[in-house]
Amino acid sequence: MLPSFSGIYQVTNVRNGKVYIGSARDIRARQYVHLCQLRSGKHCNTHLLKAYRRYGEGSFQWEVLEMAHGDEALIAREQHWIDVRRAADRRHGYNIVDIARRVFSMTGRRHTEAARAKITASQIGVTRAVGEATGNCRLNTESVKDIRGLLAAGHSFQQVAQVMGVTKATIQAIANGRTWSHVTGKTEDIGRFDVPSKRVLRGAEIGVAKLQxxxxxxxxxxxxxxxxxxxxxxxxxxxxxxxxxxxxxxxxxx
Missing domain, CATH: 1.10.10 (Arc Repressor Mutant, subunit A)
Known part of the structure; x- marks a missing residue:
């Protein structure tokens, strides 16, 4: 693992030479998050995730490029290395956009006009995937309609979650319209579902338990x-x- 420095880091694919440049106040913690997200298949950088899946974790080398302290310095030095290593050029790197973007709050600070223009340009033509189009969900349009039908019949969030093999929070989000709001209607015929009693289950006894x-x-x-x-x-x-x-x-x- 990388040391717990504040600074700029680089991830290199030793198979093809492509790089990803990033910055963090704690590089070790950031590396840990990257690895967790890559291993779980949920990393927000699809270019890096595809390469990870194709080449494997052992093909990526992590290194600290330089130490930097303070938000402004981190942004400036990350930008420097993105430009030097051409990390946002798809032929050379995995960075999604060619400007440094921080995950900490921008409250009280503003991007420059040039930076805002680059961000806007990077979003043109980008459509956010929803529902089953994300390729990362356990539900589909029909199962969401089934969920709404079961809820309309008076079953609890927990009962429906057990039937559908998802968490109670997932069912609540659908019921409240926070997710799957683009799907309308509900299944009327829910007789085929074997709805469990309201007895509280625990641990591995729960059909949707993710852990052993x-x-x-x-x-x-x-x-x-x-x-x-x-x-x-x-x-x-x-x-x-x-x-x-x-x-x-x-x-x-x-």
Whole structure:
């Protein structure tokens, strides 16, 4: 792992020489997040994710290019290395846009006119995938209609979640219109579904449980060694509240 410096880092694909340039206040923590997202197949940089899937983790070399402190310095030096290494040129790198963009808040600061123009240009023609078009979801249009039909019949979020093999939070998001709002209508014939009773199930007894006892033990060990809950949530495909419940013993109590 890289050291816990504030600065600029580079990820190099040793198979083809392409690079990704990034900056972070804590490079080691940022590397950990990158790896968790790549391993889980949920990284926001699709170019880097495709290369990771094609070449494998062992084909990527991580290195610190330079140390830098303060948000402005990080942006400026990241921009320098993006330009020098041509990291945003698809023939040479994996950066999505050719300007440095920070994940921390821009409150009280403004991009330059040139930077705003580049951001706007990078978004032209980009359409955000929704629903099953994301290629990363367990539901489809018909199953969402089934969910709405089951809810309309009076079944609880937890019961519907168990039937559909997803989390209660997923069902709530659909019911509240936060997700899948582009799908309309509901299934009228829900008699084919075997809806469980409202008895509360726990741990591996739940049909939608994502974890086995060995994974829970591994999470607890990593937490005891100082791993952050948000990083473990990404690694195991859970929410931070679920990690917190495991930490406190509210779920999977020993």
């Amino acid at each position: 006892r060995e994974q829970v033990d591994a999470i607890r060990i990593k937490l005891s060694l100082g791993a952050l809950g948000k990083h473990l949530a990404v690694e195991y495909g859970l929410s931070t509240s679920q990690i917190s419940s495991i930490r406190t013993g509210k779920s999977w109590a020993t």
